[in-house]
Amino acid sequence: MTLITLDTPSAKPLLDWYDRHHRDLPWRISPGMAARGVKPDPYHVWLSEVMLQQTTVQAVKPYFEKFLQRWPEVTDLAAAETEAVMAAWAGLGYYARARNLKKCAEAVATEHGGVFPDTEEGLRSLPGIGDYTAAAVAAIAFDRQAAVMDGNVERVISRLYAITTPLPAAKPLMKEKVALLTPAARPGDFAQAMMDLGATICTPKRPACSLCPFRGSCEALKLSDPELFPVKAAKKEKPVRYGAAFIAVTGDGEILLRRRAESGLLGGMTEVPTTAWTARIDGETSAAAAPFEAAWQSAGTVIHVFTHFELRLSIWRAAIAAKIGADGWWEPVTNLEAQALPTVMKKAIAAAIPLAFKTSKG
DNA sequence: CAATCGTGGCG
DNA sequence: TCGCCAAGATT
Numbered sequence: 001m002t003l004i005t006l007d008t009p010s011a012k013p014l015l016d017w018y019d020r021h022h023r024d025l026p027w028r029i030s031p032g033m034a035a036r037g038v039k040p041d042p043y044h045v046w047l048s049e050v051m052l053q054q055t056t057v058q059a060v061k062p063y064f065e066k067f068l069q070r071w072p073e074v075t076d077l078a079a080a081e082t083e084a085v086m087a088a089w090a091g092l093g094y095y096a097r098a099r100n101l102k103k104c105a106e107a108v109a110t111e112h113g114g115v116f117p118d119t120e121e122g123l124r125s126l127p128g129i130g131d132y133t134a135a136a137v138a139a140i141a142f143d144r145q146a147a148v149m150d151g152n153v154e155r156v157i158s159r160l161y162a163i164t165t166p167l168p169a170a171k172p173l174m175k176e177k178v179a180l181l182t183p184a185a186r187p188g189d190f191a192q193a194m195m196d197l198g199a200t201i202c203t204p205k206r207p208a209c210s211l212c213p214f215r216g217s218c219e220a221l222k223l224s225d226p227e228l229f230p231v232k233a234a235k236k237e238k239p240v241r242y243g244a245a246f247i248a249v250t251g252d253g254e255i256l257l258r259r260r261a262e263s264g265l266l267g268g269m270t271e272v273p274t275t276a277w278t279a280r281i282d283g284e285t286s287a288a289a290a291p292f293e294a295a296w297q298s299a300g301t302v303i304h305v306f307t308h309f310e311l312r313l314s315i316w317r318a319a320i321a322a323k324i325g326a327d328g329w330w331e332p333v334t335n336l337e338a339q340a341l342p343t344v345m346k347k348a349i350a351a352a353i354p355l356a357f358k359t360s361k362g
Numbered sequence: 363c364a365a366t367c368g369t370g371g372c373g
Numbered sequence: 374t375c376g377c378c379a380a381g382a383t384t
Binding site: 054055056058059091092093094095096097168169205206236264265266267304305306307308342343344 | 363364365366367368369370371372373
């Protein structure tokens, strides 16, 4: 029987791989430039990292460009209207990020003289910056030897060491492994290399192990099937909730909108009037629950899947002769693009007014 | 610790 | 078609 020995994992092969195969991304300084001492703007790094939380690179790109163009410096963002930031963030999801983004920019502007803290600890104390983002900004923007662990790194590490403990219980162990592997030189490139590797080679399904710089040191590859890692705790079922949404349009082409509560689901975002979203179909999901009496007509059902439940929203539409006193405000349909409307609300409006948006999905 | 919190793309 | 999941943070 042949014994296949495993190399001890080290940063060097990964960094060499990164020099050849790194992705070019709008918020990134190429490794070549970085080698000449060019550092990425901490504001750019922070903005991209917050946007990238649980969000794909592809989805982030246009938002990143839009934000930088509109608010070139962190002090510009700090001085912006929160409503404008929410509207610019609309569609990207996890809206607490946008509220915290604004708070963080304000804290940097007022408490740190417009300059980001350059340590993991200092960054970690800011709104919306958790363990991952603090380490990522510290390593990438400030060359700190911080252990960066995101979903990509968890996958790479779990395979490299064939960790059978399920997530999230295995995180502390994984963090130890990452810390031991993180080099004093080029810690930012190392972190980005781990994430690029996870995104392009060490993928969740059908990883390209033959191209991996760790192929000689991966325990999962040697012992079993890398695709079996990371082991994850079983997830719960997704319940269904029901509700109704009401699209009232005046003869002048204005629609009734209102603001959601600051906290909770879609916090601080704009919506059309809706009922509560409940577990069962009842009177609250019919036209009887409308914000005011009108000739409400059914406009079908919108199904929207959130992280932890599926929403089935009955859509009702009414033509209103004159503006009716109600909570909220009347907004020209031609100005809906500028509103802080989350995707589910755009879907609801598009169901009632097909031409409301240039691009309607659903 | 477990639950909450969006959306879109992809196998 | 549908489950998975993506550079997580907060409570």
